[in-house]
Amino acid sequence: MAFSVPASLEAELDELTTHYPVKRSASLMYLHALQEHFGFISPEAIAWTARKLDLQPINVYELVTFYPMFRQEPLGKTQIKVCRTLSCALAGSGALRDHYCKKLGLDPHKHVPQTTPDGKYTVEFVECLADCGNAPVVMVNDDLRGKVSLAEADRVLTQ
Amino acid sequence: MAEQFKLVLKNADSPGYTPDMECYLKHGGYQALRKALATAPRDLPDGKKLSPQEVIRDDVKASGLRGRGGAGFSAGLKWSFVDRRSGKPIYLICNADESEPGTFKDRQILHKDPHQLIEGMVISCWANDVKLAYIYIRGEMPHGARILNQALREARAKGFLGKNILGVGYDLEIHVHRGAGAYICGEETGLIESLEGKRAYPRIKPPYFPAVLGLYMCPTIVNNVETLAAVKHIVEMGPVNYAKLGTPNNTGTRLVSLSGDVQKPGYFEIEVGKVTLGQLINDANFGGGLKPGRTLKAVIPGGSSSKVLKAGEVFKLKRKGADGQMTTVDVPLLDLPYDFDSLQAAGSMSGSGAIIVLDDSRSMVETLANLSEFYAHESCGQCTPCREGALWLAKGTHRLSHGEGRKVDAEYLLHIAQNIQGRTICAFGEAAAWPVLSFVKKFREEFEAHGAAAEAARKNSTSAGTHQH
Ligand SMILES: Cc1cc2nc3c(=O)[nH]c(=O)nc-3n(C[C@H](O)[C@H](O)[C@H](O)COP(=O)(O)O)c2cc1C
Ligand code: SF4
Ligand code: FES
Numbered sequence: 001m002a003f004s005v006p007a008s009l010e011a012e013l014d015e016l017t018t019h020y021p022v023k024r025s026a027s028l029m030y031l032h033a034l035q036e037h038f039g040f041i042s043p044e045a046i047a048w049t050a051r052k053l054d055l056q057p058i059n060v061y062e063l064v065t066f067y068p069m070f071r072q073e074p075l076g077k078t079q080i081k082v083c084r085t086l087s088c089a090l091a092g093s094g095a096l097r098d099h100y101c102k103k104l105g106l107d108p109h110k111h112v113p114q115t116t117p118d119g120k121y122t123v124e125f126v127e128c129l130a131d132c133g134n135a136p137v138v139m140v141n142d143d144l145r146g147k148v149s150l151a152e153a154d155r156v157l158t159q
Numbered sequence: 160m161a162e163q164f165k166l167v168l169k170n171a172d173s174p175g176y177t178p179d180m181e182c183y184l185k186h187g188g189y190q191a192l193r194k195a196l197a198t199a200p201r202d203l204p205d206g207k208k209l210s211p212q213e214v215i216r217d218d219v220k221a222s223g224l225r226g227r228g229g230a231g232f233s234a235g236l237k238w239s240f241v242d243r244r245s246g247k248p249i250y251l252i253c254n255a256d257e258s259e260p261g262t263f264k265d266r267q268i269l270h271k272d273p274h275q276l277i278e279g280m281v282i283s284c285w286a287n288d289v290k291l292a293y294i295y296i297r298g299e300m301p302h303g304a305r306i307l308n309q310a311l312r313e314a315r316a317k318g319f320l321g322k323n324i325l326g327v328g329y330d331l332e333i334h335v336h337r338g339a340g341a342y343i344c345g346e347e348t349g350l351i352e353s354l355e356g357k358r359a360y361p362r363i364k365p366p367y368f369p370a371v372l373g374l375y376m377c378p379t380i381v382n383n384v385e386t387l388a389a390v391k392h393i394v395e396m397g398p399v400n401y402a403k404l405g406t407p408n409n410t411g412t413r414l415v416s417l418s419g420d421v422q423k424p425g426y427f428e429i430e431v432g433k434v435t436l437g438q439l440i441n442d443a444n445f446g447g448g449l450k451p452g453r454t455l456k457a458v459i460p461g462g463s464s465s466k467v468l469k470a471g472e473v474f475k476l477k478r479k480g481a482d483g484q485m486t487t488v489d490v491p492l493l494d495l496p497y498d499f500d501s502l503q504a505a506g507s508m509s510g511s512g513a514i515i516v517l518d519d520s521r522s523m524v525e526t527l528a529n530l531s532e533f534y535a536h537e538s539c540g541q542c543t544p545c546r547e548g549a550l551w552l553a554k555g556t557h558r559l560s561h562g563e564g565r566k567v568d569a570e571y572l573l574h575i576a577q578n579i580q581g582r583t584i585c586a587f588g589e590a591a592a593w594p595v596l597s598f599v600k601k602f603r604e605e606f607e608a609h610g611a612a613a614e615a616a617r618k619n620s621t622s623a624g625t626h627q628h
Contacts, residue, residue: 019334021291022375024356032298032337053356066358067339069298081299085260086463086529087418087515127342127533128260128463129299132418132513133425142301 003044009037013052023053027060031070040071068126076115076122080156081139084111084125087132096136096153097125103157121157161438161445164404164430166412167388171271178306180313183274189319191395195282196327215286219390222398223410228254228345228383229462229510231499234390238287238380240370247377251284251292252354255384256338256345258297260463260533261513264414264426265384269296269303273310276384277333279391281319284331287380291332295350298339307335342537346585347381348373349539360541361585385414406432409498413509415439419516420453421446429497436460437493440516453518457601458492460502461510463530464590466597468492474505507597523602524609527594528556534591541584548579549591556595559609566610569599 005013013033017026027049034045041064043057050057064070082088082097100123101108104116113124131137134146140156170176170186183189198211209217220235241249253276257265268276276294284292296304311333314320322330341359343349348367349359351374366372373379389411393401402410409431417439418424427445436458440446449455455470469492476490495501502509517526535553540546555572558564565571576592576599583589599606 019332019336022355025336025354027356028339028353029337032339055356059356062358063339063356067298067341069340084529085533086459086526087261087424089529090419090515090517090521090526126299126340127536128258128262130257130263130266130297132261132263132515133416134263135418135424139299 003042003048005034005037005048009033017053024055024059027053027055027063028067031060031063031067035070039074042072071113074115074119075113076120078120078156079113079122079124079139079141081124081126081129083127083129083131083135083137083139085128085132087128088135088137091135091147093136093138096138096148096150097123099150099153100157103154161429161434161442163427163444164412164433165428166392166404167275167385167414168267168272168426168428170275171267176271178271178273178310180274180310180317183272188274189278189317191391192278192281192319193325195285195394196325196329212286212288215282215394218398219283219286219393222393222401223405223408224386224389224393224401225409225499226383227385227389227413227512229259229464231509234382234386237370237382238283240368241287241380242371242378243288245371245378248291249287249289250374250377250379251280251287251289252347252350252374252379252381253280253292253294253384253387254345254347254350254381255294255296255300255303256350257300257384258342258345259511259513260530261416261418261459261515262462262511263416263418264512266300266303267414267426268384268388269300270306272388273307274314275388275391277307277310277314277320279387279389280333281314281324281331282394283380283382283387283390284333285324285329289380290330291334293334293336293354295336295338295344295354297344298337301337304335304337311335341539342533343539343585343587346587348585350381351379358539360539361587363584405430406496406498409496409500413497413512415497416511416513417446417516418513419459420449420518420521421516422450423447432496432498432501434497435493436495436497436514439497439514440493446516449516449518453520455493455516456519456521457517457523459513459515459517459594460495460497460505461508462513463515463533464593465502465510466507466593467601468505468507469601472505472601476501476504522560523598523605524556525560527598528553528560530594531556531591534587534594538587538591542582542588544579544582545584545588545591548575548588551575552579552591552595559606559613562609562613562616564610564613566607566614568610569603569606572599572606 030049046060049060098108106114111125115122138148201209201214224234225231338344344353344359348362353359369379413431441448472492531553535549538549576595579588580592
């Protein structure tokens with residue numbers, strides 16, 4: 001299927017571009033919007049962003065490889081980010097992550113995002129999510145969940 | 160008993176409070192902005208005249224407000240460094256990256272009381288002749304970004320933002336910019352590069368001080384969310400009253416994030432220096448003490464980058480006596496007032512106001528391995544000592560904590576950390592080195608014992624191996 005950005009999204013991004021005196025500044029916001037729409041950042045999305053912002057594709061590509069939130073392949077429908085950092089580790093986030101990996105047949109030793117073959121879930125170990133008082137913290141798509149027990153962790157998988 | 164003092168979070172945490180404009184206005188919202196815009200010029204004793212904007216800048220200086228993002232630098236002084244003669248536009252950026260591990264206080268303001276931040280920003284922008292400002296919010300706060308955008312729309316509709324604000328002929332736009340998951344975007348020059356649409360590679364200072372060569376090489380102010388929110392209160396209550404809160408040189412209130420091994424982790428607002436570390440950890444009003452049967456082992460007092468403090472440590476602090484003379488007094492760890500100067504005098508820092516408590520069930524080796532992995536992951540990679548050193552620290556602590564280390568690893572870790580600090584473009588180098596230096600120096604026996612045990616185990620297994628032959 002040919003890469004195509006819906007007119008409404010393009011209009012939204014054109015408006016965003018006006019927020020900055022220098023177009024290049026808008027590139028992170030473009031990548032967020034494109035990732036939200038397409039699920040990941042494809043080479044076509046990089047080329048499109050570069051064209052829109054008068055950049056070389058490499059200027060956009062180097063952002064995709066630098067910022068951990070950008071993905072170059074489709075992820076699962078439900079994205080589970082388990083916080084790895086100290087306060088959450090003290091509260092047992094390692095066990096949470098192992099639990100998810102075991103249940104979903106993923107490798108608990110890998111920190112990078114791993115997706116189940118059926119494309120339903122992606123599990124990732126991420127750094128501090130700035131909610132350490134509610135450790136252990138898990139982010140499910142856009143939503144944070146705090147003080148996550150193993151039972152609560154399972155509920156994420158059955159919803 | 161020590162208590163919280165709610166100023167910045169007074170409304171946010173009151174029952175039924177919502178983040179919309181209507182609720183904010185009902186709670187006296189945007190009155191401080193009206194007051195600021197109506198500021199009269201001020202005559203100084205030396206015959207000089209301050210413009211209304213200069214009056215606000217002067218008031219912020221007089222309030223004693225110190226940056227809440229990490230370094231605790233005087234906000235008024237920072238503003239006074241802005242190059243106002245360059246003819247270039249001046250930008251203001253609110254640092255809402257909140258990425259220092261252990262910190263979760265800006266999140267409270269951003270999500271629950273966005274208008275308070277916006278009001279503080281509009282006042283700060285007006286006082287500094289800023290026409291365009293940004294809120295750089297970390298990528299993992301998508302709801303926060305939506306809430307801010309909604310609040311900005313409401314502020315525009317009410318004439319608190321946009322063209323000709325409240326009819327005084329002042330124009331200002333504020334936009335939300337989202338990060339994308341890199342800790343280094345919290346460092347102000349990395350943040351600026353990121354806002355320019357590049358990798359968040361920090362810039363070297365000098366020459367790239369934001370106040371002179373910041374965003375688009377124009378003078379730029381970068382302030383933390385909590386710092387900008389405090390500006391609203393300084394205007395509202397006046398700098399003298401604001402400075403009465405807290406303690407001398409450590410004025411106002413501060414949001415403290417408490418996590419780790421306490422009964423009641425959470426965030427608290429205190430008058431700076433009016434509550435001690437021990438009260439924050441143990442009082443029923445705050446952390447509620449350690450878990451049953453546990454004793455304190457160590458405290459990380461100001462975010463993961465701050466140097467760890469060991470239970471039982473006693474620090475020499477300078478105090479002004481009743482007679483005005485400075486004397487040196489011994490202050491035990493738990494009696495340290497939680498403020499900028501006391502924590503610094505104790506050899507650490509209050510940093511981002513994040514306290515992580517460790518009890519006697521914790522291995523310092525494992526704890527440091529966790530932190531070092533964070534820094535290895537987050538180094539931006541520009542400077543060799545940081546990029547390579549942070550990785551070596553992570554590998555060294557990892558092998559120690561996995562029973563594969565050596566006794567000399569303690570020394571090896573110190574050596575690496577010493578060769579990172581002071582040799583890098585940005586303060587991330589120190590942030591990666593300080594935990595290592597302090598953990599290993601203060602808990603050396605534990606690190607060496609881990610290494611020695613691993614060596615002994617290896618020796619046993621090789622001699623067992625020879626036996627079989
Ligand atoms: C590695 C590193 C990470 C930082 N992260 C943050 C952050 O997440 N939020 C923040 O406000 N300041 C952070 N800072 C401090 C900023 O560079 C800057 O000093 C601060 O935003 C200034 O605001 P203030 O003067 O109001 O504190 C960080 C600094 C370093 C060196
Ligand atoms: S000290 Fe580390 S994070 Fe800072 S610029 Fe150098 S490599 Fe990047
Ligand atoms: S350490 Fe997990 S949210 Fe901060």
